[in-house]
Amino acid sequence: MNVEAYLKRIKYSQKVKPDLATLNGLVQAQLSALPFENLDQQMGVKVSTAVNRVYEKVVIGNRGGWCFELNGLLGWALKEIGFDVTMLAAHVGSDKPEMNEANDHMLLLVNCGGSLLVDVGFGGGPIEPIPLRPITLSQRPYKISISKEGDGFYRYAERAGGNEGSYWFTLTEVDTDYFDGANHRLQSDPNSPFRRTLTAQRRLKNKHIVLRGLVKKTIDETGTKTELLSDEKELVECLLIDFNLDVPGISTYWPTIRLRHQELFGT
Structure with a gap:
């Protein structure tokens, strides 16, 4: 593994050093180049949290991934560059979790002129690092907030297009192995949202492109534009054009993807 290949993969050509300008640039470059996606989970391909396996898949194999892969890869690269990085665990959902409730999301805390999420x-949502304090800010098209909720919990929330997503986290440091259980469960449990529906997402400046099931949504400051994919050819083209994912083999799974979409969304 080497940082130069990672930087080439995310199309980042500036000189890197452990400062805020580099951190901002790397976050935005990775979000643009490496989509959030669960194609392997739809195709029954095992996904690993080990950073060397993630590097092979994402950097060498020109793919994206989910939180354990994308944040794990960025955390490795930041440490190689010289940043002070702490890996944290979060519980996704609108309600505050119990203290012993399982976490299912990886995020990073970077000390760079202050603590940054x-x-x-x-x-x-977060196309730029966020100061770790109670705050509400605009990262268009999202409104983003962090709040302190007691018992050591922070809550992250993002809102755009009438939808809201959130997760809860503490400042307890974890390592990659911590997520092995969640990584296995979320890709093997038939009721996992990552098994029940295909998704690919790409966060660009002032815009978020989301494919969920057969529906592609483009969320920007003007509102939300929705398109329905009609066949496997459109799926392959959408993944290639909108998400830079050249995975023609996904067309084989079109009947299953369509059925799962109908079970969830009814159309």
Whole structure:
């Protein structure tokens, strides 16, 4: 593994050093180049949290991934460059979790002129690092907030297009192995959202492109544009054009993807 290949993969050509300008640039470059996606989970291909396996898949294999892969890869690259990085665990959902409730999301805390929340694996909102304090800010088209909720919990929330996503986290440091259980469960449990529906997401400046099932949504400051994919050819083309994912083999799974979409969304 080498940082130069990672930087080439995310199309980042500036000189890197452990400062805020580099951190901002890397976050935005990775979000643009490496989509959040669960194609392997749809095709029954095992996904690993080990950073060397993630590197092979994402950097060498020109793929994206989910939070354990995308934040794990960025965390490795930041440490190689010289950043002070702490890996944290979060529980996704609108309600505050119990203290012993299982976590299912990876995020990063970067000490760079202060404590900054960095997350390139949630699919949507934070296109820039966020100060770790109670705050509400605009990262268009999203409104983003962090709040302190007692018992050591922070809550991250993002809102755009009438939808909201959130997760809860503490500042307890974890390592990659911590997520092995969640990584296995989310790709093997038939009721896992990552098994039940295909998704690919790409966060660009002022815009978020989301494919969920057969529906592609483009969320920007003007609102939400929705398109329905009609066949496997459109699926392959959408993944290639909108998400830079050249995975023609996904067309084989079109009947299953369509059935799962109908079971979830009814159309």
